[in-house]
Amino acid sequence: MENEHFDAVVVGSGFGGSVATYRLAEAGMRVCLLERGQAYPPDAYPRTPKAMQGALWDPSAGGYGMFDLWSFDGLEALVASALGGGSIIYANVLLRKDEHWFVNEDPHGTGHTPWPVSRADLDPHYDAVEAMMNVQRYPTEHAPYDQTPKTNAFHAAADQLGLDWSRPPLAVTFANEGEDPALGEPIEERWPNLHGRTRTTCRLCAECDVGCNYGSKNTLDFNYLSAAQHEGADIRTLHEVRTLAPQTGGGYRIRYVQHDLEREGDSFDTRSLPLQTMTADRLILSAGTLGSTFLLLKNRSAFPNLSNALGTRFCGNGDLLGFVLNARENGTHRMLDPNYGPVITSTIRVGDALDGGDATGRGFYIQDAGYPAFMSWIVEASNVFGSLRRFIRFLRHTLLARIQGDTNLSAELQHLLGGDLSASAMPLLGMGRDRPNGVFELQDNGRLNTNWAMQGSKDYFDRLKRTMEALADAMGGDFVVNPTWLLKRVITVHPLGGCPMGRTASEGVVDAHGEAFGHPDLYVADGSILPGPVGPNPSLTIAALADRIADRILAEPSGA
Ligand SMILES: Cc1cc2nc3c(=O)[nH]c(=O)nc-3n(C[C@H](O)[C@H](O)[C@H](O)COP(=O)(O)OP(=O)(O)OC[C@H]3O[C@@H](n4cnc5c(N)ncnc54)[C@H](O)[C@@H]3O)c2cc1C
Structure with a gap:
């Protein structure tokens, strides 16, 4: 098959990837989003013990589910694998990072400034994301x-x-616009959702972290991703990216495998899956803190100019x-x-x-x-x-x-x-x-680990x-x-860092607009670029940064 080519390829559909995909598609770019996990329409979330067994992500052991659990030297980390990334299993809190917490945060006290953005830089993007995700507060007045x-x-x-x-602010629908909150009412959507399903308002069943079977959570598949699809973005699930490399003359080559649940079954050496290739003028890595850091560490030899800060500034918020x-x-x-x-x-x-x-x-x-x-x-x-x-x-x-x-x-x-x-x-x-003093590295067996303690x-x-x-x-x-x-x-549940932002290549892997130092048109837009803890729940800050990164991508022609 001939290689496909896109203006932009986005890897991963969490808060960074969904925002970037929508913004670039809306501006008329040909965008392809590659997500390793599956799509979950309402009612598809597992509830029985047997179904929960299949809710974990480990394709080589027959697991194609939405939870991905890691165990590092000093901590455990839980992340998601699904269309919509962490929004599928998160608890909906969308708080802004405190103004005074965008600070110098050097563990050795040498006084450099790892937060190259301020609250004022992010405020317009916080506004945009909150509007898109239709945040509402828990309506205790009713x-x-x-x-x-x-x-x-x-x-x-x-x-x-x-x-x-x-x-x-919570990304949950308790009430339709202009109405009082009510349990289990059909939600009036701003655009048809990509699942083609009716959603209903929150029934207070406390199931947010195992996926909402009523579609009451305003997860990314219902807003940014549905809107991106409407704008023509090519969204592909069960597409897992394996290798990345810059191309001579500009742009990037992305190699991925396509999972086929029936063929792979319960035990399958997924290393034997055939690699497929696509190319893009711009590559946006949004595979999450663990996913993007892992991909860059694994493919480091193809990116000779990448900063030595790769792997640094990890913390669990x-x-x-x-x-x-x-x-x-x-x-x-x-x-x-x-x-x-x-x-x-x-x-x-x-x-x-x-x-x-x-x-x-x-x-x-x-x-x-x-x-x-x-x-x-x-x-x-x-x-x-x-x-x-x-x-x-x-x-x-x-x-x-x-x-x-x-x-x-x-x-x-x-x-x-x-x-x-x-x-x-x-x-x-x-x-x-x-x-944020943890450092990621690849172990001899090729697995990711961090020394954070x-x-x-x-x-x-x-x-x-x-x-x-x-x-x-x-x-x-x-x-x-x-x-x-x-x-x-x-x-x-909030791993951050690994590909931190910085003012210079000695300070960070990417600049304040998410572009990698030394590799033009390679962007990272997800939790890995945070140079330190957000403090409150980080998703809104990740999404706001992605919105800001999209502005920069749209302002600059590729190859600039
Ligand atoms: C139980 C729980 C509750 C939480 N509650 C909150 C909350 O209330 N508020 C909040 O702000 N945060 C919350 N979080 C954290 C939040 O989910 C994450 O901070 C957020 O999702 C990170 O966004 P991201 O874009 O960095 O990556 P993610 O959302 O993790 O998205 C990364 C995506 O990339 C995909 N991917 C990874 N590798 C590859 C590959 N090689 N190829 C293709 N795709 C790939 C993954 O499948 C995933 O979908 C919670 C998390 C959990 C687990």
Whole structure:
């Protein structure tokens, strides 16, 4: 087959890739988007244990699913593989990076400035992305949203501790424009979505992180990608990019494999898949922090001018997961009901020395979280002693009822089911300004690894954990930190860095407009270009940067 050629090829369809694809297609460029994962229309998300088994991404083991879990030396990282990237499994929070947090952040104190952009540079792009993603705040001014237990408990705990609580913008449709919020109403869309399906407003089922089967989340497939397709972009799923190289005379050669689920089956050496080739005047890498860094490290020999900063400035955006357990009020369990609401409804912001005033230390955010109802069954079942105690009580009472001639067992069954443990719990999600001092490299076996270690940001993590403990206490509960903490490890869902922006090639891999130093027309537009933590959830900043990068691409002819 003859090689295909495009004005621009975009690799990966997350926040960076979707924005770039739309903006370039809208401007009339011939754009091809290559995404390794699958498309997920409403109702396609897995729910049963068997279906969840297939929800992981590892094609050589028959996994073509949306979760991609990595384990590095000092932390675990969860990312997505799907049309729409992380938006498919994310918790919808779209917060701007704090103005004073765009700063010097050199781990060795030599004082260079890795953030080559400011809040003022990004504000117009934040505006554009928020409008496109139709952000809405959790509508607590209306019933039944005002009765969300975890939101109210979290808010009250914040007030008790004097912490700054607010409802962040969420990419979720609670209400159609000009209407009051309502559960399960058909969503009026601005353009037909690429799945050709009807979406409905949020039903508060807390399933955001396992994919929304109602299409209530404003994920990238429903906005940027649907609009890009409408503008003529060629969007291809199950296309995994393997190699990249500059071409003599300009432009780039991209080699990829096309997955075929039926042919590959449960166990298949995907290295044997035939490589196909396409070329482009401009190449935009948006395969995510792990994906883009991996691709550039793997293909480094083809890019002799790439900066030595490749692989540097990695961090997990200060992520720390904790749990409130056994919340109690007036001697009984306090219902936090983590299964009710979107996964995140509200946030606490704790200031940073950079903010001026009384604040000290490195700033962070803590958000209330939830999880789907099926997780509550798992929580109850995993309480082996509690379940056994209830089962023995059930047998005893059933026997007694038989002896006494009571033929109704409803009350006994009611007690057997339990429920207090899972209903009086809720996760807390912390994130903020940890130190971006991790370096990625390829191991001898060709796998990606990073030397990032929690100890490098110990003060930050200790302060964040203490605030979580105080919040749990204020809710009448115990606090349990994610168990990997004991092994000095964290779990991040916000990996950042690896191809950092900088003012010069000694500082970064790409410039402040995402273009690689030494390789014109090669752009990186995703979380890998962040030279340090965002602080709050990073997707809006990634998308805003991609929007700014698109401006630059459109302003410059290729080869300039
Ligand atoms: C459970 C969870 C909850 C989260 N909640 C929030 C939240 O509330 N707010 C927030 O701001 N962030 C949240 N995040 C983080 C957010 O998802 C990421 O920060 C964001 O998606 C990163 O965007 P990106 O463009 O860098 O990459 P991604 O969105 O990760 O997209 C990269 C894409 O590239 C594709 N790809 C990778 N390699 C290749 C290849 N070789 N060939 C072709 N395609 C490839 C991947 O399949 C993926 O689709 C959450 C993440 C998780 C896991």
